[in-house]
Amino acid sequence: MPRTVTPGLTPAAPSRTSIAMVQSQSPGPTVRFEAVTKRYPGGTVAVDQVSVEIAGGSFVALVGSSGSGKSTLLKMINRLIEPSEGCTRIAGADVSAEPAPMLRRKIGYVFQNIGLFPHMTVAENIAIGLRLAGGDGQDADRVGELLDLVDLPRAVATRLPDALSGGQRQRVGVARALATAPGLMLMDEPFGALDPVTRDQLGHAIRALHDRLGLTTIMVTHDMAEALILADRVLVMDKGRIVADEAPRALLGGAGGAVAQALVAVPRDQARRMRDLAGEST
Amino acid sequence: MTGPFFEAMTRVPDLLAAHLLLSAAALTLGLVISLPLSIWSARSPGVARWTLGVASLVQTIPSLALLALFYPLLLFLSGLVGGGIPALGFLPSLLALSLYAVLPILRNGVTGLAGIDPAVIEAADGVGMTSWQKLRLVEAPLVAPVLMAGIRTAAVWTIGAATLSTTVGQPSLGDMIFAGLQTQNWALVLAGCFSAAALALAVDALLGLIERSIARRRRGVALGAGGVLIAGVLLALAPLWPTGGSVITIGAKNFSEQYILARLIGDRLEQAGYTVRYRDGLGSAVIYGAVSSGAIDIYVDYAGTIWTNEMKRRDIPKRAAMVSAIGAWSAQTSGVKVLGSLGFENAYAFAMRGDAARKLGVASLDDLVRAAPGLKFGSDLEFLERPEWAAIQRAYPIRFDSARAYNPTFMYRALESGQADVISAFSSDGRIAAQHLTVLSDPRGAIPGYDAIVLVGKAHARDAKFLAAVQPLIGRVSVEAMRAANYRVDRDDAKDSPEAAARWLGRRIGVVR
Numbered sequence: 001m002p003r004t005v006t007p008g009l010t011p012a013a014p015s016r017t018s019i020a021m022v023q024s025q026s027p028g029p030t031v032r033f034e035a036v037t038k039r040y041p042g043g044t045v046a047v048d049q050v051s052v053e054i055a056g057g058s059f060v061a062l063v064g065s066s067g068s069g070k071s072t073l074l075k076m077i078n079r080l081i082e083p084s085e086g087c088t089r090i091a092g093a094d095v096s097a098e099p100a101p102m103l104r105r106k107i108g109y110v111f112q113n114i115g116l117f118p119h120m121t122v123a124e125n126i127a128i129g130l131r132l133a134g135g136d137g138q139d140a141d142r143v144g145e146l147l148d149l150v151d152l153p154r155a156v157a158t159r160l161p162d163a164l165s166g167g168q169r170q171r172v173g174v175a176r177a178l179a180t181a182p183g184l185m186l187m188d189e190p191f192g193a194l195d196p197v198t199r200d201q202l203g204h205a206i207r208a209l210h211d212r213l214g215l216t217t218i219m220v221t222h223d224m225a226e227a228l229i230l231a232d233r234v235l236v237m238d239k240g241r242i243v244a245d246e247a248p249r250a251l252l253g254g255a256g257g258a259v260a261q262a263l264v265a266v267p268r269d270q271a272r273r274m275r276d277l278a279g280e281s282t
Numbered sequence: 283m284t285g286p287f288f289e290a291m292t293r294v295p296d297l298l299a300a301h302l303l304l305s306a307a308a309l310t311l312g313l314v315i316s317l318p319l320s321i322w323s324a325r326s327p328g329v330a331r332w333t334l335g336v337a338s339l340v341q342t343i344p345s346l347a348l349l350a351l352f353y354p355l356l357l358f359l360s361g362l363v364g365g366g367i368p369a370l371g372f373l374p375s376l377l378a379l380s381l382y383a384v385l386p387i388l389r390n391g392v393t394g395l396a397g398i399d400p401a402v403i404e405a406a407d408g409v410g411m412t413s414w415q416k417l418r419l420v421e422a423p424l425v426a427p428v429l430m431a432g433i434r435t436a437a438v439w440t441i442g443a444a445t446l447s448t449t450v451g452q453p454s455l456g457d458m459i460f461a462g463l464q465t466q467n468w469a470l471v472l473a474g475c476f477s478a479a480a481l482a483l484a485v486d487a488l489l490g491l492i493e494r495s496i497a498r499r500r501r502g503v504a505l506g507a508g509g510v511l512i513a514g515v516l517l518a519l520a521p522l523w524p525t526g527g528s529v530i531t532i533g534a535k536n537f538s539e540q541y542i543l544a545r546l547i548g549d550r551l552e553q554a555g556y557t558v559r560y561r562d563g564l565g566s567a568v569i570y571g572a573v574s575s576g577a578i579d580i581y582v583d584y585a586g587t588i589w590t591n592e593m594k595r596r597d598i599p600k601r602a603a604m605v606s607a608i609g610a611w612s613a614q615t616s617g618v619k620v621l622g623s624l625g626f627e628n629a630y631a632f633a634m635r636g637d638a639a640r641k642l643g644v645a646s647l648d649d650l651v652r653a654a655p656g657l658k659f660g661s662d663l664e665f666l667e668r669p670e671w672a673a674i675q676r677a678y679p680i681r682f683d684s685a686r687a688y689n690p691t692f693m694y695r696a697l698e699s700g701q702a703d704v705i706s707a708f709s710s711d712g713r714i715a716a717q718h719l720t721v722l723s724d725p726r727g728a729i730p731g732y733d734a735i736v737l738v739g740k741a742h743a744r745d746a747k748f749l750a751a752v753q754p755l756i757g758r759v760s761v762e763a764m765r766a767a768n769y770r771v772d773r774d775d776a777k778d779s780p781e782a783a784a785r786w787l788g789r790r791i792g793v794v795r
Contacts, residue, residue, distance in 0.1 A: 080408065100407075104410035106410075111401070113401030117419075128419075132415065173405075
């Protein structure tokens, strides 16, 4: 699998000490769903009896069409959505055992609409998790390291989010999620609103960070190509259930069943047509 | 500079302070009510429907009516808890104005909170903010500019509507506007309007500065402007700081004679060493309540008014018997002392233009019964609702062609210009002689006596020094002297202020050298 890493995000960029500070103490935790169900009033079942375990340190993509339940499943990890039945465990502990805000401070969360606080500077946005944890505002060094980590110049620290491009904003969103050194990273269509070039760059950057920091990363996407390129393992969802659970190479090899193969067919078709076009032109 | 406008401006500082305090208190209470309601409403659409609905409904009630409604409401509540809740003055004004301030703040608060990008809220939840942290760190700063716009609107409304608090006995810049309107002292009206408008503009400008500083993240400027506002309120509080001397509040209804007599009494008390303030423009229906509750210390009322309105009596005894019966009743029911009659009567009297009365052959109320179906009646604002009118109608079946209520001053104009043929005049009014009016006689004795009597609140009912200061006025004011003094204020040219007319009257009756 080709994995080109943007120059600024090679492990050589930040200093050794900053990596040590950013890096979580141990490899990311295991996440386990036990018969998790989300039912809405009116009878809609968004997630239907899902049981699956995600190994610590792995990069898992949740793929499916709109309404397949993938975002709902993801948000039941950090309890932005509470399950109707079943239980979610992180490193063996039930997520409902502690207040939701306390739980969420230990989990990085990045989503499509980014949600930077428009009245705070980039530095204040990135340091918000430290502030909630009782930081005293002496976070300038830490913010600088995080900006290095997501390949943004340190000079943007004093700017307001309005002054940044879409790609820069999502990099700030990632830095904010990483500030408290969480072992688990949840990403809900993190690149959905970005142009294709930025999307590609940021995708590789995220994968590089995942590898370097030893995170457990769960990423929701509707783009099978993105999932195949970035993830170690792809879970395909349909109508609230997991219908395929395969490694990218196995999916490309035809495994996973009809729904998964229909999703894989799209990028494969596109790739073939582009190859044909290239062949015609030469 | 000594023009009438600048003379009028000398009354501004005290009233401006009272006005600012009332407005600031009402706005603060409005904020205390509307901020939690905004948050609650923004979290629940069902609650929002109710809060915004009720707030909008309150806004449709005219502010004057809202103020007036609090008087009976507080009276009722006071009765429930066994007394002690003041139904006049600061409290009803504060409550009515606060209710008025709620809507703009609530509406902007709810709109502002609903307008926050849902992604920002999701991010706040995602990073692990508690509900309170989300409010403090994210929602409050983001909603602040919109909310400030609502607070500005509320501040301007409150300062404008506070002029109406005069009618429930709370001093404000409205005192000057109402008194000026009654005595046609336009300089006083202008000075009152000008001051109220200037206050509203200044507060709006300061709040606007705070709003812009918040939006531009300039905390220093916002704090500075807020500091100026708070300093203004503290300055306005200065007159309330203990001064050592006791302050006497003299009440007056809303016409010239009352303003003059209040000043006449005030001058006597000031000579005796008291500090005096005036509460002008109180309605007939509330002023007795004000003296019995202690909101005012002394005022002049008319025997028949107390007899019919407060004591609910329908029989009509001799004048002297009525005054002593009122004294006994008020002392027993509320501790209010009737010091005595000033010496003149200000009775309701039906008056017509002299020439018209002669032409129609009307000289008494009996004659009026016959002529009334072809005549237009002009009354003051209260008369048609008063028990006296009901008593007169029981004795004389008068049916006018039409009836219309006027300000006392405009009532005489209406009679002069022919818009009214008969008016409910006052027997001590200087304009009766000046306009050559015919006063109709009352052969059946249906109109009670209206001796002007001095009423002293419980606090000073046994205060010998206080009573001695006012006592020389008892029995000294003849109806001719009163008419002449009234005319000095009511005439169209070379008008006197009530203060000047009071000094003139004091010299005329020999109590002032």
